[in-house]
Amino acid sequence: MDGEMRRITAKCRAALHSLNLPERFTVGQLLxxxxxxxxxxxxVQEADLSGSAPFGMVLETATTYMIFYPRNTxxxxxxxxxxxxxAHVLMHLSEDTGAGPSHGSGFEAVVRTLMPDLHPDLEPRVRGRTTxxxxxxxxxxxxxxxxxARLIAPVLQQRADEEFPAGLRALFDVPSRGIEVPSS
Structure with missing residues (x-):
């Protein structure tokens, strides 16, 4: 792991740790x-984010962060x-200084499609990235x-403890017990 990746991993661990979540938690508890x-x-809101729209985006108002995610995946x-x-809400939005979607960014059209009743004078901050x-x-x-990985680990361990038919075990290389999942 290079220095940049170590820095990123440390920042992510610190952000997650700052939430004081239990060892096992759900996405709902994280949010x-x-x-x-x-x-x-x-x-969070499922949306039609197809075409040139980003995979996901955050719309920020004075009281809410609305995370939009695609329904077609x-x-x-x-x-x-x-x-x-x-992660952007937790680690980055306080760092951003933009006031809203810039004209021609494509995000204005996405926001108006997702929220057609949004007052025209209201210009929420939108964060969506395509790179x-x-x-x-x-x-x-x-x-x-x-x-x-942390959310999936208990499921993998539970499945590892179940008996799989020999044919499936061979086909999918599923060990009969004890998948080792690294702890964070």
Whole structure:
């Protein structure tokens, strides 16, 4: 692991630790803890984010962070997107200084499609990214990956303790017991 990845991992661990979550937690508990820490409700909403729209986006108002995630992908991918956007809420939105979607960014149209009744004078801050080249994107990806691995680990352990038919075990290389899941 290079120095940049160590820095990102340490920042993500610190952000997760700052939420004071139990060892085993749910996405709902994570979002509630983020709400408590930021002082704004964090809500999630499935949306039609196809075409040139980002995979996920955060709409920020004075009282709420609304995380939009696509309906046209797998549940696992939806979960990852929600965690990724929550990482931006938790670690980055206080660092951002933009006031809202810039004209021509494509986000204005997405917001108006998702929220057609939004008053025209209300210009919420919108954060959506379509590139993974900047540091904030790498941090959000690492946070989502770390949290998703932690959420999935108990399921993998439970499944490892179940007996699998020999044919399935051979086909999918599922050990009969004891998948070792690294602890965080």
């Amino acid at each position: 509630a803890a983020t709400s408590e820490k930021t002082g704004r409700e964090v809500m 797998t549940r696992l991918h939806q979960g990852h997107i929600i965690l990724h956007e929550d 993974y080249e900047d540091a904030q994107e790498r941090e959000a990806e690492q946070f989502a990956t770390m949290v998703q």
